[in-house]
Amino acid sequence: MITVIGTGTGAGTGTGAAAGPLALGAADLVVGAARHLDAAQLPPHARRLELGPLAPALDVVARYVREERPVTVLASGDPGFFGIVRALGERFGPAALDVRPAAPSIATAFARLGLSWDDAVVVSAHGRALRTAVNVCRAHRKVAVLTGPGAGPAELGAALAAAGEGAGQEVEQGAGAARTLVVASALGTAEESVVRVSPAQAAGRPWPAAGSVVLCLGPGASLPAAQARTVAGPPAAPARWALPEEEFAHRDSMVTKAEVRALVLARLGPRTGDLVWDVGAGSGSVAVECARFGAAVVAVERDADGVARIRANAAAHGVDVEAVHGAAPGVLGRLPEPDAVFIGGGGARLPAIVARCAERARRSVVVTLAAVDRVAAVRGALRAAGLVTDGVLLQASRLAPLPGEVSRLAAVNPVFVVWGIRPEAVAGPVPVREPGFAERTLT
Numbered sequence: 001m002i003t004v005i006g007t008g009t010g011a012g013t014g015t016g017a018a019a020g021p022l023a024l025g026a027a028d029l030v031v032g033a034a035r036h037l038d039a040a041q042l043p044p045h046a047r048r049l050e051l052g053p054l055a056p057a058l059d060v061v062a063r064y065v066r067e068e069r070p071v072t073v074l075a076s077g078d079p080g081f082f083g084i085v086r087a088l089g090e091r092f093g094p095a096a097l098d099v100r101p102a103a104p105s106i107a108t109a110f111a112r113l114g115l116s117w118d119d120a121v122v123v124s125a126h127g128r129a130l131r132t133a134v135n136v137c138r139a140h141r142k143v144a145v146l147t148g149p150g151a152g153p154a155e156l157g158a159a160l161a162a163a164g165e166g167a168g169q170e171v172e173q174g175a176g177a178a179r180t181l182v183v184a185s186a187l188g189t190a191e192e193s194v195v196r197v198s199p200a201q202a203a204g205r206p207w208p209a210a211g212s213v214v215l216c217l218g219p220g221a222s223l224p225a226a227q228a229r230t231v232a233g234p235p236a237a238p239a240r241w242a243l244p245e246e247e248f249a250h251r252d253s254m255v256t257k258a259e260v261r262a263l264v265l266a267r268l269g270p271r272t273g274d275l276v277w278d279v280g281a282g283s284g285s286v287a288v289e290c291a292r293f294g295a296a297v298v299a300v301e302r303d304a305d306g307v308a309r310i311r312a313n314a315a316a317h318g319v320d321v322e323a324v325h326g327a328a329p330g331v332l333g334r335l336p337e338p339d340a341v342f343i344g345g346g347g348a349r350l351p352a353i354v355a356r357c358a359e360r361a362r363r364s365v366v367v368t369l370a371a372v373d374r375v376a377a378v379r380g381a382l383r384a385a386g387l388v389t390d391g392v393l394l395q396a397s398r399l400a401p402l403p404g405e406v407s408r409l410a411a412v413n414p415v416f417v418v419w420g421i422r423p424e425a426v427a428g429p430v431p432v433r434e435p436g437f438a439e440r441t442l443t
Contacts, residue, residue, distance in 0.1 A: 001070060001071075001096065001097075001098055002061065002071045002072075002073060002092060002096055002097050002098070003027070003071070003072045003073070003097075003098045003100065004072075004073045004079050004084065004085060004088065004097055004098065004100065005024075005072060005073070005074055005079075005100050005102075006075055006076065006077050006078050006079050006099075006100060006101040006102035006103075007036060007039070007040075007074055007075070007076060007077075008036070008039075008076050008077065008102065008105075008186075008187065008188045008189060009076060009077040009102050009103045009104065009105045009107075009187045009188040024041060024042060024043060024046070024072055025043050026070050026072075027043065027046050027070050027071060027072035028045065028046055028047065028064060028069040028070055029047045029049060029060070029061065029064045029069065029070075029072070030042050030046050030047070030048055030049065030073075030074065031049045031051065031057060031060075031061065031071065031072070031073045031074065032051060032074030032075065033050070033051050033074070033075075033076075034050050034051075035210055036074035036075070036076070037074065039189075046072075054087060058087065058088075058091050061073075061088075061091075061092075062091070062092070065092060065096065073088065076102075076105055076211070077101070077102050077103060077104045077105040077106075077108070077187075078101040078102065078103070078104040079099060079101060080099055080101060081106075082122075082126075082146055085097065085099055102188075103188075105146075105184070105187055105213045106120070106122060106144045106146070108184070108187045108188065108213075109144065109182065109184035109187065109194070109213040109215055110144070110215065112184060112194045113194075113215070113222075115142075115221070115222060116224075117142070117144065118229055118232040118233075119142055119229055119232070119233075120142045120143060120144050120215075120233075121136055121140045121142065121143045121144070121234040121272065122143075122144045122146070122233070123136045123145055123146070123273070124146040124148075125146065125148060125156065126146050126147060126148030126149075126151065127148055128148075130150075130155055130156065130159060131159075131275070131336070131337070132273040133145045133151070133156060134156065134159040134160060134163065134296075134336075135273050135274060135275045135295070135296040136272060136273055137156070137160055137216040138160070138163055138275075138296035138320065138322070139272065139291060139294055139295060139296040139297070139319075139320060140218070140234060140272075140294070141217065141218030141220055141221045141320070142215075142216075142217060142218070142221040143215070143216040143217075144213060144214070144215055145213070145214040145215075145216060146211065146213060147211055147212050147213070147214055148211055152207055152211075152212065153181065153183045153197075153202045153207045153214050154202060154203050154204075154205070154207060155203075156181070156199075156202065156214055156216075157181055157197070157198075157199040157200065157201070157202025157203035157204075158199070158202075158203035159199075159336075160179060160199035160216070161198075161199040161200040161203055162336075163322070163336065164178075164199065164200075178218055178219060178320075179198075179199060179216050179217065179218050180196055180197075180198065180217045180218075181196070181197050181198070181199055181202045181214055181215070181216055181217075182194065182195070182196050182214065182215040182217065183195045183197065183202065183212050183213075183214050184212060184213045184215070185207065185208045185210065185212040185213075186208060187213070191208075193208070202214075218320070234272050234294055235294070237293060237294075238292045238293065241261075241262070241265060241289055241292065241293075242258045242259070242261045242262035242265065242289070243258065243261075243285070244258055245257060245258060245285070247317075248283045248284070248285045248288070248313050249283060249309050249312050249313055249316075250282065250283035250285070250309065251282075251283070251305070251306075251309070254282050254283065255282060255283040255285050256282070256283075256285050256286055256344055257396070257412055257413075257415070259394060259396040259412065260368055260394055260415050260417060261285060261286060261289060263392070263394060263417050264342055264368065264417065265286075265289055265293075267364060267366045267417075267419045267421075268286075268290060268340040268342055268364060269340065269363070270289075270290035270291075270293040270294070270295035270297075270340065271293060271294055271295060272293075272294035272295065273295075274294075274296065274340065275295065275296045275297070275298070275336060275338045275339055276290045276295045276296070276297045276298075276338060276339065276340050276342065277297075277298050277299075277300065277332075277335065277338040277340075277341040277357065278290070278297060278298070278299040278300065278342050278344070279300045279328050279332070279341060279342065279343045279344070279345070279346070279353060279357060280300065280301070280302075280328065280343060280344045280346050280353075281299035281300060281301045281306065281310055281323075281344065281345075282301065282306055282309075282344060282345060283306070283309050283310065283313060284299045284301075284306075284309065284310030284313045284314060284321060284323070285313065286342045286344065287299040287310060287314070287321045287342075288313050288314055288317050288319055288321060290342075291314065291317075291319035291320060292317060295339075296322075297319075297321045297322065298321075298322045298324055298335055298336075298338070299321050299322065299323050300324045300326060300328055300331055300332070300335075301323065301324070301325065302325070302326065302327040302328075304325060307323045307324075307325045310323045311323050328346065328349070328353045328356070329349065329352050329353045329356040329357075332353075332356050332357065332360070333356075335360075337360055337362060338357075338360060338361055338362065339361070339362045339363045339364075340361060340362075340363050340364045340365070340366070341357040341358075341360075341361045341364070341365045341366070342365075342366050342367075342368075343357060343365065343366070343368070344367075350367075350369065350374055350377070350378065351374070351377040351378060351380070351381050352381075354367055354377075354378050354381040355381040355385065358381055358382050358384070358387055358420060359385050361422075362422065363421065363422055363425045364387075364419060364420065364421045364422070364425065365387065365419065365420045366417065366418075366419040367382075367416075367417070367418045367419065368415050368416065368417050368418075369415070369418070370413065370414075370415060370416070372416065375391070375416050375418060378418050379391070379418055379420075382418070382419075382420030383420070385420070386422070386423070387420030387421055387422060387423075388420065388421050388422075388423055388426050389418065389419065389420045390418075390419060390421075391416060391417060391418035391419065392416075392417050393414055393415075393416055393417075394414065394415050394416075394417055395411070395412075395414045396411075396412045397410060397411045397412065398410050398412060
């Protein structure tokens with residue numbers, strides 16, 4: 001039997017006077033991070049195994065399990081939440097585990113602030129790309145980040161502060177400057193620290209080496225939900241998308257039509273953790289719809305009145321969109337790397353804009369254009385960047401009323417939709433083993 005004990009963040013079932021010492025007293029092998037082992041009272045006969053890479057540690061555990069010798073694994077908080085229970089369960093099966101969790105570090109961090117967290121988005125940056133956590137923090141107003149080496153409060157703060165500067169142009173809404181970081185370290189111990197800082201302040205100071213929980217709070221994060229929640233975590237996907245044009249402020253019908261937007265969204269695939277660029281955003285209708293799906297969004301617009309409309313539309317739909325006032329392709333060089341890009345304008349500069357976006361996009365680029373003369377150049381730019389291209393001429397006719405309670409078909413201007421997708425995205429995701437034990441967040 002493998003006993004997994006959560007420690008350090010509160011009085012859970014694994015930290016009581018009976019459960020903890022009893023499990024350790026019977027163990028022939030005690031596994032954990034150095035700080036957990038140092039804080040425990042190990043029996044004299046037990047072997048101490050300080051965690052390093054995952055595979056060798058599991059091999060040692062397996063040897064003790066085969067010999068039917070008791071093993072205890074120490075972790076922080078709830079080891080079933082982004083923790084070691086997953087790896088142990090995969091290797092030995094759930095029936096071999098006796099899990100005794102303490103309070104999750106995230107729950108404890110929110111408790112210190114007196115905040116509920118059923119509406120928080122939780123993301124791990126421990127042994128994972130920091131950019132995903134940054135994108136989640138930019139898109140959502142109540143986020144908990146589990147940090148790790150190279151992805152701690154300083155790195156997260158620096159990335160959010162940089163996002164707040166945008167491309168060096170006038171930027172509002174949705175970036176790091178609007179967020180407050182709460183760094184909670186050593187929860188449940190004598191060294192416990194809960195500190196409120198701005199992203200820039202977090203970037204400029206040292207933090208404890210042990211893992212911290214960082215709460216990223218935006219405007220309204222402390223307010224109660226408008227209605228009772230049924231499902232925990234980030235907001236559900238919107239019930240409606242490809243919204244009617246009249247739901248966006250726009251100039252002279254310069255807004256991506258709903259039928260076109262539906263296909264664009266399908267090819268972009270915006271989701272929580274993504275960053276999407278909307279280049280030549282105009283009214284920002286695509287940017288807003290991507291943000292409603294949970295993605296972080298940067299909308300680039302060269303006209304100042306267009307930037308104002310983007311911000312107004314984002315506010316009207318209750319989402320955060322970073323509006324950057326500048327002209328592509330020059331302004332794109334200082335933006336963070338996107339997962340997907342939508343290009344809805346560009347004129348004669350369109351091929352150069354597409355080429356720059358295709359170089360940077362991790363997954364896909366989608367372009368809408370009216371001029372047939374530019375389709376070949378757009379496809380060429382996408383192919384030159386190694387993307388697999390496709391496209392369609394989208395023609396739609398809407399029902400329009402006629403006298404006598406009858407209808408006619410009113411044609412909408414035809415639009416070319418051309419897209420390019422990274423070959424690995426076309427082939428589908430490649431299974432990747434989770435990082436080693438030293439790269440995990442042990443909760």
